[in-house]
Amino acid sequence: MENLALIDSFSEFKDDKLIDRVTLMAILEDVFRNALKKKYGSDDNFDIIINPDKGDMEIWRNRVVVADGEVEDPNQEISLSEARKIEPDFEVGEDVSEEVKLIQLGRRAILALRQNLISKIHEHDNTNLYKQFKELIGDIYTAEVHHVRPKAVILVDDEGNEIVLPKEKQIPSDFFRKGDNVRGIIENVELKGNKPQIIMSRTSEKFLEKLFEQEIPEVFDGLITIKKVVRIPGEKAKVAVDSYDDRIDPVGACVGMKGSRIHGIVRELGNENIDVINYTSNTQLYITRALSPAKVSSIKIDEEARRAEVFLKLEEVSKAIGRGGHNIKLAGLLTGYELDVIREGNLEEDEDVELTEFSDEIEDWIIQEFAKIGLDTARSVLNQDVADLVRRTDLEEETILEVVRILKEEFED
Known part of the structure; x- marks a missing residue:
């Protein structure tokens, strides 16, 4: 007994x-x-x-x-x-x-x-x-915040399984409290001793792709295909989409009326700016679309070197480069080409001067602030509105006005 x-x-x-x-x-x-x-x-x-x-x-x-x-x-x-x-x-x-x-x-x-x-x-x-979780790699998963640590957020699912969301896998604007529900993809499962450690990610391109599948019925049903996703988490993303049905507008279906369909995805990603573009096998057209919202004048492609010279009017350069260089970087990643911006202009515009030439009068860190938004010549700065420059950079209005004065003197001379 x-x-x-x-x-x-x-x-x-x-x-x-x-x-x-x-x-x-x-x-x-x-x-x-x-x-x-x-x-x-x-x-x-x-x-x-x-x-x-x-x-x-x-x-x-x-x-x-x-x-x-x-x-x-x-x-x-x-x-x-x-x-x-x-x-x-x-x-x-x-x-x-x-x-x-x-x-x-x-x-x-x-x-x-x-x-x-x-x-x-x-x-x-x-x-x-x-x-179990090996089979879930690449799928969206939801779990509740159990503990917030400096280097990771510890989540627990409905079965009591512990999931780790490392700091580097979080979108910069993410802020979590105990009890919050968090969505991400299961990125990896690692064995720590005999215990599996489940890793979640919210910064992966796969997470954005899966959100499209969840939120847009045509993507889920396979009527629209996601060809490629590139992103700078929390800042900007570009998604190339295609459809084999000519009656479907893939971009319009993904964005929705007044952005209604994509709004939930943008909100989930901390207001990440998402450009949805039509995929095409025509390289020149694909690069042109990838550089949206900038209007490209012409493109010269070197297929062997996987490089492309993109010719733009001066007022389009800053749009092509984007804030912090995000737009041109993502366009390059999306198309697989290294993109070089070539400015077009009239004689007066050709008489431009690189901002670095003014390093004796303008501090380097100020020049770098302008470069971050795609402005690296004197005329590219002078063609901008001062109030707009204050909004787009981390510079004070007084500093910008002093830079404008120095640049104007150059051309007056």
């Missing part, structure tokens, strides 16, 4: 962990055999009968009867006189089966046995968890 309490406690694992009967029996037998090996040196001659559903278990040791005084291996052999204490009619050479009670293993062995069982069940759970 002393087996019952122990087996009852083992059965709790079956209910708590939802382990199937066959798996639990295999784990239990493995644990008991390890305990028998430690106690008797070998488990080869033991039969273990387990019924976790009923809460009972039997261990039987099989030995051969030998003459008194000839026992060489007490685990494999039993003397005739000892055997006859079990059954009086045993003879030398016969097999004896004797039940082993758990108490005979000793209290410490039983405690160790329980710890071993817990370890084995956790190992089983971790293996299943690893396999």
Whole structure:
């Protein structure tokens, strides 16, 4: 009867962990055999009968009867006189089966046995968890914020599984509180020791692609294909889309009336600016579309070097480059070409001067602020409205007015 309490406690694992009967029996037998090996040196001659559903278990040791005084291996052999204490009619050479009670293993062995069982069940759970989330890599997943740490946010799903959202996988504008629901994609599952670590990402291009699938029925149904996604998380993204059905406008379907369809995606990504463009195999047209909202005058392509010279009117240059150079960088990533901007202009515009030529009068960090928004010549700055420059840069109005004065003097001279 002393087996019952122990087996009852083992059965709790079956209910708590939802382990199937066959798996639990295999784990239990493995644990008991390890305990028998430690106690008797070998488990080869033991039969273990387990019924976790009923809460009972039997261990039987099989030995051969030998003459008194000839026992060489007490685990494999039993003397005739000892055997006859079990059954009086045993003879030398016969097999004896004797039940082993758990108490005979000793209290410490039983405690160790329980710890071993817990370890084995956790190992089983971790293996299943690893396999489960391996199959979810690349899929959107939702979990609740459990703990916010400096380098990561720890999430917990409905099953109590822990998911890690590292700082570098968060959008810069992300801010989470305990209890918030967070969406991202399962990016990777790593084994840390025997425990799987599930990594979520909100900065991956795949996350944006999956959001399109969730929010836009035509993408989900396969009527619209996403050809490529590039993004600078939290800042800007470009998505190339295509449709094999001429009746469908892929860009219009993705954006929706007045941006109604894409608005939810933009909000999810911290107001990331998303450009949706029509994919085409025509390289020149593809580059032109990728540089939107800028209007390209002409393009000269070097296929071998995967470079393209893009000719633009002066007023289009800043649009092509974009704030912080984001637009031209993403256009290059989307098309797979390194893009060089070539300015077009009249004679007066050709008499332009690089801002770096004014480094004696204008500090380098100020020149860099203008370069961030695509303004790297004197005329490109002078052609801008001062109020607009204040809004687009981190410069004070007084500083900008002083720069404008210095630049104007150059052309007046």
